[in-house]
Amino acid sequence: MARRERCGGCGVYMLVSPEARAVRCSMCHAVTNLGTINVRPGRTGYDSYYGASGMHGYPYANGGPRPSLPPVPAHGRKRALLCGVNYHGRSYKLKGSINDAKCMKYLLVEKLGFPSESILMLTEEERDPFKIPTKQNIRKALRWLVYGCQPGDSLVFHFSGHGTRQKDYNHDEVDGFDEALCPLDHETEGNIIDDEINDTIVKPLTRGTTLHAIIDSCYSGTVLDVPFVCRMNEEGYYKWEDQRNPLFYKRTSGGLAVCLSACDDHQTSADTTAFTGTKTRTGAMTYSFVQAVQSGPRLTYGSLLNAMRYAICDVSEAMPGATQVLLETSIRSTDTDPLLTSSERFDIYKKPFVL
Secondary structure (H helix, E strand, O other): OOEEEEOOOOOOEEEEOOOOOEEEOOOOOOEEEOOOOOOOOOOOOHHHHHOOOOHHHOOHHHOOOOOOOOOOOOOOOEEEEEEEOOOOOOOOOOOOHHHHHHHHHHHHHHHOOOOHHHEEEEEOOOOOHHHOOOHHHHHHHHHHHHOOOOOOOEEEEEEEOOEEEEEOOOOOOOOOEEEEEOOOOHHHHOOEEHHHHHHHHHOOOEOOOEEEEEEEOOOOOOOOOOOEEEEEOOOOOEEEEEOOOOOOOOOOEEOEEEEEEOOOOOOOOOEEOOOOOOOOOEEHHHHHHHHHHHHOOOOEHHHHHHHHHHHHHHHHHHOOOOOOOOOOOOOOOOOOOOEEEEOOOOOOOOOEOOO
């Protein structure tokens, strides 16, 4: 009699024969070894999600290294993926991205009640090879973030590093460009484009699940590829811009996806020492976000956006000669503001901001 087994790649259930020891998924084409899975009782984390063979056949069960990744918490959980990429040794290296990831972890754990074991950090400082922010590791971690999401879950994806834009070949973008994140090995493996990000962490969101993405990179405005863009003027008045394309599915499965980006799709961002007053560099967007959340109890999305904009504007006015051309400059330009996008429209001055 056929039995049901979960795919080690995408998590869907498959019918397999009793004698089968491995099966290839018809959806994602990942090979899952069935006869060697060894899950400790009660364990519902990364190992059980990807199986003993891991995603795309990593040989964990054959003497290879096993990733020490956090377990999936119980229903109603808080879970976060934090990526900081400094690109050590490259001509385009950054100095503040790993600091950004650490600041976000402090905020989530110490101020917002996220269990530390439910936070996955991908940075170049990690000793575990599966926690280095390569394209493959980031892809796998994004799947982990939304795996088994249920009503009441609060999920956070933070990325600090380089972003880029590239030609849109499937014609689903209003401006003709796909936005993308640059993993550590992007020169050889390529970028992670917004279409894939949407497929991976937006579409699976079930009713009652909320995802917040905080993206501190260039060209990041619509990197989550959600359909509604909040346009706000200097006085704080806003309107939602509808970028829905009837030919492309860009919705969730009932949940809410919200993205706070460092800048619009055509703008660039920077890391800077201007906020800290020391040699420690941070992303202007990440730092202003952390400070606003810590300083403002009972925030709405509107008050959060304004607090971040004021913080960046104050620093820019205090450093009038600091204009942003490349990522290595000291501070973003004064016409660059954090951007809010969402899978649905809402009143930003009434809806509470809750992680």
